[in-house]
Amino acid sequence: MHAFLKRLPMKLWILLFALAVFTFFSNDFALVDIQKTALVLAAGIDREGEAFSLTAQIAVPKGTDRTTGGTSSVEIEGKGATVSDCLTDIYARTGWVPKLIYCDLVVLGESAAAGDVFDCLDFFLRNEYIPDACLLAACEGSAKELISSTSAIDDTSALALEKLFSAAAEKSGQVMTTTLREFAIGYYGKSGSGYMPYVRAEQQEGSAQGQGGARSSGGTQQPQQEEKIYSARETAIFSGGRLAALLSAEETFAFSLLEGNVYAGTLTEGGKTYVILQERGSTQIGEADAPAVTLRVDCKLQLYGEDSTSSPERLAKGTLTDAEEARLSDLLTRRLQALWERCARADCDLLFVRRSLWRASPARYAAWKDIPLSDYAVTVLARAEGLR
């Protein structure tokens, strides 16, 4: 028995090893040949009645030498009852297996944003192979048109758009970016609200072919297309997953200030431009018995440019007069009020007032959660201060 036990393990070891090796190497590990893989850089989604259309921007190698190297792209459209179905359609029509692990941008067309956007975004949230850190944006017109447009600044429209959503752009206060994770937290949270940058494409005037204009689609020479530049200074705000309103560029800037995002962003008033060196923004729920909210922004600014010539002394200092400080404080107050009114009219809890209420006091949240935002008493405290 002892001798049997001594010999048996080795045989079993060999058997187990052989079994494992056989099972492991008897298939191709389900890995997909790179030639049959489509690396999706961005996805644009439009709603077509009850169905969806997904335009995938797929990276293709442009060339190998220094002059033609880089990323080019082709756009493929798939249609289906769900977003997943659209991807299957792309696979069926092209033979390319769409890989979304590098998909850093999802653009929603007007039609998709008009309905509950989570009808299409839930696919991205539940799929383990799509990063929740991917950026979201809404756009004017159809997402297909935007994704398929020719950028004046990059070979690939997705990469040009992502430049707009960089951390540096966000710090300028000109754009409010959001990720799938942040949007989903807002959507499923107590406020049921969220936002995305709203992209408009404008024709680049007088450019026949910019830096990135010579795009190749699958290696074939395409007729010259109109080159576009993109702007995302407006913000689409959502309530219950539906597009509720658009924030103007000024309101977007005010929103950025409230979120405390702005550093070295600029503000122009009365022919003078000021740079924001430091700012703190907050949205506070009142302690009173009635629903009240206080929007507060404190900024440190420096004079950055003027539309008229200044003396060398003034150029050297960059300080603000008391009148300028008062005027800027008033400007910020008006912008913050406009932001609140826009959100209140659309009943979009963009500033997460209800969520803050829940966190501060579940009892008061239960009592006030159904009160429209327009019935909240709002106090705006904006203070602009120059260097001393």
Add this chain to the structure above:
Amino acid sequence: MKLCSRQILFFLAAVAPVGKMVLMPARLAAAAGNDLLFPALAQLLVQAALIFGVLLLSRRERTLFSLLEGAAGKWFARVVCLLFSLFLLFAALLPVIEQKIMVRSIFYDTIPAHLVFTPFFLFSAYLCSRPLAALGRMWDILAPLAAVGIAGILLLCTGSCDLAALAPAGAAGWRGFGSGMTVTCSWFYDSALLLGLIGRFPYRKGLAWKGALCYLAGGAALLLFLAVFYGVFGEIAVLQTLGFARVSAFFRALPVLGRIDYLFVFALAFVMTFYVILPMQEAVGTVAEAFGSPAPLAPLLSVGVNLAMLAAVYALHFSPSATVSAMTSSLFWIYPIFTAALPLLLALRFGRRHARIS
């Protein structure tokens, strides 16, 4: 060869928390919402007390089988050890499934073949055939790796974490706390893991309270991780079944630096591999000791155990949710029998300093 007490402390402080950072945070968030820290804290305190007791038992420097044999005879000891080993195998199923899900989701960019996880069992079979004392050197290596992995992931999360999401405290109520306690039983069985190791390391003065403190220190890191996890994911935390592998992906510099978070994720995944195999290894070691000479029996048992686990994992391949629910909701009561009742009974029987062992 024996484990040394330092290695036990390393295990309690650094390796044990890692096993609770994959699926548990999401399940806990589903049960207790933003109050997920309270059930975890309660479990940590209970486990720390039990670990204190188990380490006191280890003063006799006798293994579980040896203690039971001395108290109630060989056959009784064999039956208890067999049941204890079956429990360890049962407890191992959940972490093995977690490891499989993590490997399939993190190491591949599309759904891989079902069988890609098979080589894990080859490695597991090798480790399980090794004597338990061989774990010590591994823990010497794994402990700093785990510490660096946890610290790195927490560091990368700070910018995207909103700790205010944990408010208001107590919103889930006692019901949420109870659900959280129930669900987490399936991850807090460290006292049982330690019970399988007693007699395999020398007891040094103060080891019991040092062990409990080290466990609490590791627990503090776990609580911090849970807080950060909920702070990052908030209301969608219930969806995040990959825990530490997902939480650091929102670091703002990743697009520039590349996925440096994977360094820490892979470090923890490596640590997790050994933590997952540990219950199986202990089950093999305990039964081998109880039923014969460990040298020839352990490899045989190792192969059998791993084949059975492989079969179980693939048989349950298409019902991961049902399996996890069954283990954390319907069968959660099995855990306290071996993690609390058994150590407490042993502590009552052998805990007195001068108790004679026949």
